[in-house]
Amino acid sequence: MKLAREGYPFAAAGLVFAGACWVGVSFGVGGLLVRVLAWVFSVLAIFVLWFFRDPEPTLPADTDLVVSPGQGKILLIEDVEEPSYMAGPARKITIFLSVFDVHVQRAPVSGTVAHKKYTPGKFAVAWLEKASDDNEQSSLGIATPFGPVLVRQIAGLIARRIITDPEEGDSVERGRRFGLIRFGSRVDLFLPRHWDVMCAVGDRVRVGETILARQKKAP
Secondary structure (H helix, E strand, O other): OOOOOHHHHHHHHHHHHHHHHHHHHHHHOOHHHHHHHHHHHHHHHHHHHHEEOOOOOOOOOOOOOEEOOOOOEEEEEEEEOOOOOEEEHHHHHEEOOOOOOOOOOOOOOEEEEEEEEOOEOOOOOOOOEEEHHHHEEEEEEEEEEEEEEEEEEEEOOOOOOEOOOOOOOOOEOOEEEEEEOOOEEEEEEOOOOOEEEOOOOOEEEEOOOOOOOOOOOOO
């Protein structure tokens, strides 16, 4: 399994501490405390390796299909006003990422980055609707031939860093990685309202792979 590069320091630290503790155990140093620490660091190292996994998605062949920017469970689909980039009505799809889900984000569509904004904030639990307004977040607006798309990475209760790689003017390709949120979070996807939504609340989605909608020209 491919590992996201941001996970290397955490995985290395966990493996080093676990290894050192197991060496101590093998030499009879520290007794029960060192044995317990060896197991704790081993479990943490395995969890970190699992958390930062970065599987390669299988993209649908139809390039008009919008794929999920995050992996987890769809909590909400609703019509909203999106003022920061789309400047008007949009359809929002909210995906909740638990600590057991893949936390790499991938571009839902191909296009050009026309908007990027980081907003500091709180760290409320990510499944609460107020997290969309109050929590730390990073927004990425993508211009496509069929209309604007906005992806918003939102920190959760224990997330403390959002990574968004592209800059304004960069091209992004559907299914390609663009960022990561550490340890529990949420992704809001804003689409033009005339696009056909092809998912439902409660669906489990795979990042860069599950179809969420179809792009359409404005009527």
